[in-house]
Amino acid sequence: MxxxxxxxxxxxxxxxxxxxxxxxxxxxxxxxxxxxxxxxxxxxxxxxxxxxxxxxxxxxxxxxxxxxxxxxxxxxxxxxxxxxxxxxxxxxxxxxxxxxxxxxxxxxxxxxxxxxxxxxxxxxxxxxxxxxxxxxxxxxxxxxxxxxxxxxxxxxxxxxxxxxxxxxxxxxxxxxxxxxxxxxxxxPKFDTVDMTRRPRLFDNDRPTVLYNPHFDPVLSSWWDMGMDVLEWFARQDDYNLIFAPHVMLFRRRLHTSVEHRRVRLRRMIPERLRNLSHVRIDTGSQNSVDMTYVLAADIYLGDASSQVYEWIARPRPCIFLNSHHARWQGNPSYAHWNMGQVIDSVSELPHALAVAWDRQHEFAPRQQAAFSETFHTxxxxxxxxxxxxxxxxxxxxxxxxxx
Structure with a gap:
């Protein structure tokens, strides 16, 4: 001492x-x-x-x-x-x-x-x-x-x-x-989590994608891309999907961003998307906040949520949806987008997923450096x-x- x-x-x-x-x-x-x-x-x-x-x-x-x-x-x-x-x-x-x-x-x-x-x-x-x-x-x-x-x-x-x-x-x-x-x-949150845990949430061996959009009416991909993302995963059979947005997204229907001066009405998720064996939808349970899904998935799909920094405790592929046409390079408010692929449309998602693990060698060192700068241990x-x-x-x- x-x-x-x-x-x-x-x-x-x-x-x-x-x-x-x-x-x-x-x-x-x-x-x-x-x-x-x-x-x-x-x-x-x-x-x-x-x-x-x-x-x-x-x-x-x-x-x-x-x-x-x-x-x-x-x-x-x-x-x-x-x-x-x-x-x-x-x-x-x-x-x-x-x-x-x-x-x-x-x-x-x-x-x-x-x-x-x-x-x-x-x-x-x-x-x-x-x-x-x-x-x-x-x-x-x-x-x-x-x-x-x-x-x-x-x-x-x-x-x-x-x-x-x-x-x-x-x-x-x-x-x-x-x-x-x-x-x-x-x-301190890390003190409460067994970081070696790997929950098994699906009865198959497909790669699992965690889609974690934020709730902000401007920054979140949910408003302009989210439903298309869900529909795409519903139609395919190569991946499992965990849809676990920021818990505030489905807390209310009307969302207001004072910072960005934008108001938007959240859409409802059709029931047909809630009963698929390869899609898990969780709009706010304990699992959404205790890192269960972060530890269970293989690929992260998101936008502005800070949860991505919990994700890189174990470096894995990240894909970010730029739904609001942000000029993100060099902007500290988008520093996390340097840790994975950034795509501008859902049509780019299949290719981004297909090459996610092949390109992870580019992003793993960035993720490790970002984790060290973000979390003191x-x-x-x-x-x-x-x-x-x-x-x-x-x-x-x-x-x-x-x-």
Whole structure:
């Protein structure tokens, strides 16, 4: 153990327990695994941890994730009042109204904590609009390249925990984080997954393709290509298909992109495509967020989802659908498209699939380099443990109070 780490550890061991809340305030469960693994590590360091959720599904997912220490953690469920519920019926099509109302209507609860740990940026409203004096700790859910992950709102957080140097360097370049208020710790979600697992989901030996479109009305291939992709796989018998989009795509019918100023109505999937032996359609189950499909498939087909970075933990072919005619070369928001073939139409898909493994030798070194830049790893130590240590050390220094 180095001298700095030794001093760091001794300081942590001598501190009084701090009250730390883990806030999960979303419609779906996909953000939970990015911060929940840190909870047991904080408990092991003697900290007082409360889990705050806004849905039963989130709470259940947290409980599964932290089963070894669950009895030492308090759980609180937050909700909004009847007036906000009525407004949400209309407003949810345009803004995440329920999430915002949950923040505004539970400020008194949040005020009880020394810090809140969150996996999303909507919680910055607690500081920017709701005048809450609290230390906010942010761990991004995912390690992707989309520009929305590098917005000015990041500056409201007192401590930003990051999966690797790629994200850190881009945030530093944008002056979104500052020295003493960020740390590269790794990817806690990986701590919860058996990366050697290979689920068998089909009763044949065909190559399996994972189609994982995003939900963004501009960036996602679903809107202009998705149904054609499903139809093509339905007609052929050379490949299996897992259609597992970002869990938010089928959460609502109307999708609005504030960033790109676009609104689109999602189409329904015909029943005839849901009952095929070689096509599996999953629009939001636990398997969509726990890497089951990432570990089961042979070829990745996607667009803007950060899930591709989980995919390259085991380098395999990638194909990206450029449905919105992006000028992606040299653009950091499309850095992941350098890790595979990029095609502009579904008519190019059969050839791209046919040569995917033959061309993988071109892309494997890029995937390996991208993984190293995206995810910090230390043999014999978990990302969750490093994150917990950084949280306690930061709070002990009270750096967020420094002008």
């Amino acid at each position: 180095g001298r700095a780490l030794y001093a760091h550890t001794i300081l942590i061991m001598t501190l009084r327990p701090m009250k730390i809340g883990f806030l999960f305030n979303h419609d779906c469960i996909h953000q939970v695994s990015h911060t929940a693994p840190i909870i047991c590590e904080l408990v092991a360091l003697g900290q007082d941890v409360t889990v705050i959720t806004s849905t039963p599904a989130q709470e259940a997912h947290v409980r599964r994730t932290i089963a070894p220490c669950m009895d030492r953690v308090r759980f609180v469920r937050i909700d909004i009042g009847p007036v906000s519920r009525a407004i949400n019926v209309v407003a949810q099509a345009v803004v995440p109204f329920r999430r915002i109302a949950n923040l505004r209507e539970n400020v008194d609860l949040f005020r009880q904590f020394d810090a809140l740990v969150v996996p999303e940026t909507t919680s910055a409203l607690l500081k920017s609009h709701f005048n809450l004096d609290i230390r906010l700790i942010y761990f991004p859910h995912g390690a992707g390249d989309r520009s929305i992950g590098f917005r000015d709102v990041t500056r409201f957080f007192d401590l930003v925990l990051l999966p690797g140097t790629k994200t850190r360097d881009r945030m530093l370049d944008r002056q979104l984080i500052r020295p003493g208020h960020h740390a590269v710790v790794g990817y 230390v043999p014999g130590e978990t990302a969750a443990h490093r994150a917990a240590r950084e949280i306690v050390y930061f709070l002990s220094q009270d750096k967020s109070r420094t002008p």
